[in-house]
Every structure is written in structure tokens, then in C-alpha cells.
Amino acid sequence: MLQENISLLPYNSFRIQANAKYFAAFQNIEQLESLLADYRTQSSNQLFILGGGSNILLTKDVDGVVLKNELTGIELIDEDDAHYYVRAHAGTNWHVFVTWCVNNNYAGLENLSLIPGNVGASPMQNIGAYGVEVKDLITEVSAYHIKEKRIQQFTNSDCAFGYRESIFKRTLKGQYIILSVTFRLNKKPNLNTSYGAIEQELIAAGIQQPGIKDIAAAVIRIRQSKLPDPKQIGNAGSFFKNPVIALHLYERLKSLNPQMPSYPAEPGKMKIAAGWLIEQCGWKGYRKLDAGCHDKQALVLVNYGSASGKELFDLSEAIIASVADKFSVTLEREVNIL
Numbered sequence: 289m290l291q292e293n294i295s296l297l298p299y300n301s302f303r304i305q306a307n308a309k310y311f312a313a314f315q316n317i318e319q320l321e322s323l324l325a326d327y328r329t330q331s332s333n334q335l336f337i338l339g340g341g342s343n344i345l346l347t348k349d350v351d352g353v354v355l356k357n358e359l360t361g362i363e364l365i366d367e368d369d370a371h372y373y374v375r376a377h378a379g380t381n382w383h384v385f386v387t388w389c390v391n392n393n394y395a396g397l398e399n400l401s402l403i404p405g406n407v408g409a410s411p412m413q414n415i416g417a418y419g420v421e422v423k424d425l426i427t428e429v430s431a432y433h434i435k436e437k438r439i440q441q442f443t444n445s446d447c448a449f450g451y452r453e454s455i456f457k458r459t460l461k462g463q464y465i466i467l468s469v470t471f472r473l474n475k476k477p478n479l480n481t482s483y484g485a486i487e488q489e490l491i492a493a494g495i496q497q498p499g500i501k502d503i504a505a506a507v508i509r510i511r512q513s514k515l516p517d518p519k520q521i522g523n524a525g526s527f528f529k530n531p532v533i534a535l536h537l538y539e540r541l542k543s544l545n546p547q548m549p550s551y552p553a554e555p556g557k558m559k560i561a562a563g564w565l566i567e568q569c570g571w572k573g574y575r576k577l578d579a580g581c582h583d584k585q586a587l588v589l590v591n592y593g594s595a596s597g598k599e600l601f602d603l604s605e606a607i608i609a610s611v612a613d614k615f616s617v618t619l620e621r622e623v624n625i626l
């Protein structure tokens with residue numbers, strides 16, 4: 289049942305107050321289809337599918353329908369000599385899913401522990417952390433075509449994954465509701481400890497032969513020490529993507545700033561750290577009223593209490609302008625703006 293004028297405050301990790309004209313949650317396809325058939329949904333010019341609300345910034349009320357995906361469940365659907373195939377429904381909490389896999393010794397997702405949000409959003413922006421992206425593990429995405437009222441399966445290559453990108457965020461934006469995602473997980477772990485501080489964290493814990501549970505625990509400890517907990521300080525994680533820039537611009541910037549962190553990208557390009565660029569422009573720890581730039585990680589914009597989405601958006605504009613001015617690099621937002 290659609291409810292009217294519902295506050296979205298409990299449904300977004302930035303903890304922004306904004307109302308949805310109509311709101312409902314669905315737990316099965318029949319409920320989803322009846323909500324889509326409702327005359328208010330049919331006549332509305334905005335339909336927004338909500339997961340855990342950890343990658344959105346609400347800059348105004350939603351003058352339309354918000355449908356919260358609460359399809360939950362995890363199933364082992366197949367296995368072969370080397371892999372387990374696990375399907376998770378879109379409304380399943382991401383970390384609950386990762387923990388379930390780790391506890392069953394299904395390897396591959398351990399580096400992605402503690403990312404907020406739900407499974408359904410994971411292919412949207414090809415979530416990633418500590419050297420792993422979901423594009424390396426997803427075999428199939430099942431999604432509902434809103435206009436044509438049919439379920440369609442997408443293979444990994446159909447999803448056109450890129451760095452924080454997929455077809456669902458680009459050409460098919462707003463056309464599909466993701467229902468479930470299937471992952472191919474390894475029977476024999478292929479540990480990835482090279483990225484970030486995982487190695488040091490394992491040494492500090494005295495672990496010489498880590499298993500996937502040790503990796504997950506290390507990632508959880510690192511994330512807890514570095515990132516603000518949305519339950520305490522409103523945020524949506526990295527607000528901007530790390531820019532991928534042409535080699536000639538990279539070489540010019542690197543010669544002027546030898547300490548600038550950078551990572552390999554596609555041929556002819558380099559990825560540079562957005563957080564470092566923002567910090568060099570003096571934004572780290574900045575605060576105006578309740579909108580700020582986190583004091584430990586400049587890439588994370590924060591709501592210290594009652595910041596509005598507009599205040600945070602304006603702050604992001606000012607950051608983009610100053611980084612462009614100083615480095616000739618245009619930052620792109622990772623967070624979805626509503």
C-alpha cells in the first residue's frame with residue numbers, strides 16, 4: 289500500500305530530512321506489480337527504487353513514488369569443482385550476505401565486508417573496496433523491466449561494468465528494478481591482501497596464514513578505524529569517484545606533485561586519488577554549519593546533524609570548483625543526487 293508524505297530520514301545514511309509524496313516497501317513480486325499498477329504510480333513522473341539509502345543525497349522532497357526493495361534471501365543454487373554459485377535477493381543487507389558467504393567458506397567477497405547498503409545496488413555502481421569489485425564475481429543479474437512488466441536476466445557482460453559504473457546507471461537508468469544477483473564464489477580462496485592496510489593489519493594481529501575470515505575481520509577493523517559510522521555521523525561513503533585522467537595530464541601533475549597517489553587504469557590513463565586532491569585544496573576537516581568534509585578522509589562529506597541536502601550539494605560544488613582550479617581535474621560525484 290502506498291503511504292502519503294513519508295519522511296525519508298530513516299531511509300538514507302546521510303540522515304537528510306526530505307519527504308516522499310508516496311512511499312511503500314515490497315517483499316515479493318506480486319506486491320511490486322500491484323504498486324506499479326497503482327494509479328498514483330502510473331500518473332507520477334518520478335519513480336525511485338530505494339535499497340539501503342547509503343549512496344544517495346536527497347536535495348529536495350521526492351515529488352513521486354519511492355519503492356523500497358525488501359526482497360530478501362540467499363540461496364546456494366549450483367556448484368562445480370571450483371565454485372559455488374550463490375543467489376542473493378536485492379533487499380538482502382550486503383554485509384549480512386558477505387558474512388554468510390565468509391562463514392560458509394565461500395571465498396571472494398571477504399574484501400568487500402562492511403560496505404553499507406543492499407545486494408540490489410551492488411551491480412548498479414559495481415561496488416568495490418580493497419582491490420576487489422563485484423564485477424569479478426557476478427555471473428547474473430535478474431531485473432524487472434518496469435514498462436514491459438517482465439523479468440530479464442543479464443549476464444556479466446550485459447551489465448557493461450566499469451569503475452563504479454554499469455549499464456543500469458547509464459543507458460538503462462530508471463528502466464529496471466534489480467531483483468536478485470548471482471555470484472560465483474571460489475572453493476579455493478584466492479586471497480587479495482595487497483591493497484590498503486590489510487597486510488599490516490594481519491601482521492599486527494599476529495596472523496601468518498590468513499583465511500577468508502581473517503581477511504574479513506581485518507577489513508572490518510580498518511574500515512571502522514577510517515570511515516565515519518553513518519549511525520553516528522551522516523554520510524554516504526566516498527562522495528566522489530577517483531578521477532581517471534589522460535597520461536599527459538597525469539605526467540604533468542606528477543612532476544609538480546611527486547607524492548600524488550596514483551593507480552594503474554586502462555591503457556593511456558591513470559587513476560588518481562580524489563581524497564588527496566581535495567585535501568590539497570584545504571577541505572579536509574572543513575565544516576560550515578552541519579555540512580562538512582570528514583577530518584580523517586577528505587573524500588567523505590558528512591552531515592554533523594541537521595545539514596540539508598542542498599548545503600551538502602553546494603559544498604560538493606565548491607570542492608569540484610577548487611580541485612578543477614588547482615589541478616585541472618574535474619571530479620565526478622559517486623553519490624546519486626535526488
Ligand SMILES: Cc1cc2nc3c(=O)[nH]c(=O)nc-3n(C[C@H](O)[C@H](O)[C@H](O)COP(=O)(O)OP(=O)(O)OC[C@H]3O[C@@H](n4cnc5c(N)ncnc54)[C@H](O)[C@@H]3O)c2cc1C
Nearest residue numbers: 339340341342343404405406408409415416417466524525
Ligand atoms: C560509510 C560508507 C562506506 C561506503 N563504502 C563503500 C565502498 O567501500 N565501496 C563502494 O563501492 N561503495 C561504498 N559505499 C557506498 C554504498 O554503500 C554502496 O554504493 C551501496 O551499494 C549502496 O547500496 P544501497 O542499497 O544503500 O543503495 P541506495 O543508496 O538505496 O541506492 C543507490 C542507487 O541504486 C539504485 N538502486 C538500489 N537498489 C536498486 C534495485 N534493487 N533496483 C534498481 N535500482 C536500485 C537506487 O535507485 C540508487 O540510484 C559506502 C557508503 C557508506 C555510507
